[in-house]
Amino acid sequence: MGLQTDAPPSHQTIVPFRSGWSGLTGSAFKPIPKYSITGLGLLLRRACWLLITALLAGCATSPTGRQQFLLLSPDAAISMAQSAYSDTLRQFGQEGKLWDNPQVAERMMRITGRLAAVAVQEYPHTARWDWSVALVDDPDVINAWAMAGGRMAIYRGLVERLGLSDAEIAHIMGHEIAHSIANHQAESMSMVLAQDLVVSVVGQNTEEGSYAAPITNAVASIALTLPNSRTSEEEADRLGMWIATKAGYAPQAAVTLWEKMTRHEGPNLPEFLSTHPNSSSRATALSTLVEDVQHLQPAVPPAPHRVRIYGAAKWGIGTS
Numbered sequence: 001m002g003l004q005t006d007a008p009p010s011h012q013t014i015v016p017f018r019s020g021w022s023g024l025t026g027s028a029f030k031p032i033p034k035y036s037i038t039g040l041g042l043l044l045r046r047a048c049w050l051l052i053t054a055l056l057a058g059c060a061t062s063p064t065g066r067q068q069f070l071l072l073s074p075d076a077a078i079s080m081a082q083s084a085y086s087d088t089l090r091q092f093g094q095e096g097k098l099w100d101n102p103q104v105a106e107r108m109m110r111i112t113g114r115l116a117a118v119a120v121q122e123y124p125h126t127a128r129w130d131w132s133v134a135l136v137d138d139p140d141v142i143n144a145w146a147m148a149g150g151r152m153a154i155y156r157g158l159v160e161r162l163g164l165s166d167a168e169i170a171h172i173m174g175h176e177i178a179h180s181i182a183n184h185q186a187e188s189m190s191m192v193l194a195q196d197l198v199v200s201v202v203g204q205n206t207e208e209g210s211y212a213a214p215i216t217n218a219v220a221s222i223a224l225t226l227p228n229s230r231t232s233e234e235e236a237d238r239l240g241m242w243i244a245t246k247a248g249y250a251p252q253a254a255v256t257l258w259e260k261m262t263r264h265e266g267p268n269l270p271e272f273l274s275t276h277p278n279s280s281s282r283a284t285a286l287s288t289l290v291e292d293v294q295h296l297q298p299a300v301p302p303a304p305h306r307v308r309i310y311g312a313a314k315w316g317i318g319t320s
Contacts, residue, residue, distance in 0.1 A: 066182070066235065074183045078149035081185065082130070085151040089134055089310055099137035099156050100312035108133050108154065111170050113304025114247040115177055116150065120305055122246075123181055126150065133173075134310040142264060146176035148185040162260045167244070167253030174247070175240035182235055230277065237282055242293055248301025251290045258283035 092098045112133050120127045129150035136155045142162065144154040152173065159169070179185065237254075245251045262279040277285070 066231075074148065077183070077185050078129075081147035081149050081151055085132070085147050088153075092134065092136060093312070096312070097137050098310060098312040099135035101135065102311075104135060104159060105309045105311050107166065108135065108169075108173075109307050109309050110304055111166055112152070112173050112177075112307045114249075114302055115170060115174050115243055116305035116307055117302040118243050118246045119150075119177055119181060121302070122243075126181065129180075131305060131307040132310060133307060137312070142261075144172050144176055146179050146185075148180055148183075150177070150180055152176050162257075162264060164257065164260070165253060167249040168257040168260070170244040170247060170249040171240060171254040171257050174242075174244035174249075175236045177243060178236040178239035179232065182232070182239060187232065233277060234285070237277075237286060238289065241286060241289060242296065245293045245296045246298065246302075248298055250297065251286075251293045254286045255283050255290065258286065 089098070112131070116126070116131045131150040132152065134153040136153050139156045139160060141155040141157045144152065144158055146152045154169075154173070158164070158172070162168075164172070241251055241254045244254065258279045262283065265279055
């Protein structure tokens with residue numbers, strides 16, 4: 001269904017999902033002894049009940065109005081992201097992987113600043129975020145990502161190899177900002193916690209924990225990670241398009257972005273096994289929203305919010 005109002009919609013190279021199925025085949029796989037199957041089944045049922053209890057306890061509503069599973073609060077995710085982002089920047093700096101390009105830094109500051117201005121206006125709690133973008137000097141990687149709390153990164157390969165316009169970059173960064181606004185990082189962390197909880201219960205209660213773990217991991221990946229990750233990506237596409245359009249960038253650029261991505265991506269897994277919709281599907285889905293959000297594009301774009309840009313020159317401090 002298209003977006004009909006000015007309100008936010010209520011509904012991270014694409015790295016293909018790599019499942020744990022390979023751990024269940026080949027010479028390394030040891031069949032579960034027959035005597036343990038009944039006991040393992042009981043333990044898996046116990047673990048499933050524990051997971052159901054966690055799911056019920058962790059129900060929450062995202063800022064976009066969707067029901068979410070959160071064992072970890074958004075504030076806790078932001079706190080964890082702060083140290084993780086600092087460690088990542090430090091590693092990039094030590095490896096010489098931060099990009100010293102003043103023109104790109106200014107461009108990203110301006111584009112992301114306008115997106116952040118919309119986010120702060122519509123979601124006031126984001127004014128407290130540490131809005132940041134790291135410029136990663138890797139010409140072979142087509143990627144961008146976000147951690148909780150407005151901490152992001154964009155890779156040189158994405159900017160240069162696809163020949164993106166400002167509006168197309170805005171839709172990429174809007175997508176990443178949408179992940180943070182919609183608490184997707186806290187949601188993903190909660191799924192990992194739930195999965196680890198199930199593995200821990202099975203492993204602590206049976207001598208065959210080494211056999212149970214790969215089975216439980218596979219079940220948890222299909223039951224939790226796949227559906228929620230696909231939902232999160234589609235939600236971020238829609239919300240990101242809404243944010244970018246309100247920041248003054250043409251909504252049609254979201255479609256041309258994914259058309260360019262389609263021409264550059266390699267062979268994909270079947271879409272139903274991927275955590276991400278494929279690029280062609282995304283372009284098609286977003287094209288149906290263009291007319292609905294076009295009226296949101298302002299005549300005068302918002303003044304940029306402060307965003308810190310991390311490049312090679314001052315990777316430990318950043319520029320702003």
